[in-house]
Amino acid sequence: MVDNDAPRPYNYQEWKAAVLRLYPGADASARYNLGDLERLVNQSFNSGLATLGRFSDYYRDFQRIARWLLANGKLYRNEERRLFQQ
Numbered sequence: 001m002v003d004n005d006a007p008r009p010y011n012y013q014e015w016k017a018a019v020l021r022l023y024p025g026a027d028a029s030a031r032y033n034l035g036d037l038e039r040l041v042n043q044s045f046n047s048g049l050a051t052l053g054r055f056s057d058y059y060r061d062f063q064r065i066a067r068w069l070l071a072n073g074k075l076y077r078n079e080e081r082r083l084f085q086q
Contacts, residue, residue: 034075037065041083 010018040061049055062084069075 032065032068032074034069034079037062037069037075037083040065041086045086 040058044054044058047054049058066075066080066084070077070080
């Protein structure tokens with residue numbers, strides 16, 4: 001006889017979702033937002049990119065945030081280009 005009231009085992013996706021609900025902000029859907037990218041652009045504009053090192057740091061940070069936003073449908077290519085050229 002099978003006990004129908006017994007809890008069924010989790011699959012990995014269900015388990016992961018249950019764990020992420022315990023830690024607000026832990027899911028990947030909230031890693032970056034458009035404000036993060038705009039803040040980076042404004043800070044870099046205000047402090048200047050006079051050296052190759054500073055530009056390299058800016059470019060790396062810009063690409064990391066922009067790629068994540070693009071991949072998650074939170075940024076359009078034309079917005080990315082506009083922000084980078086500011």
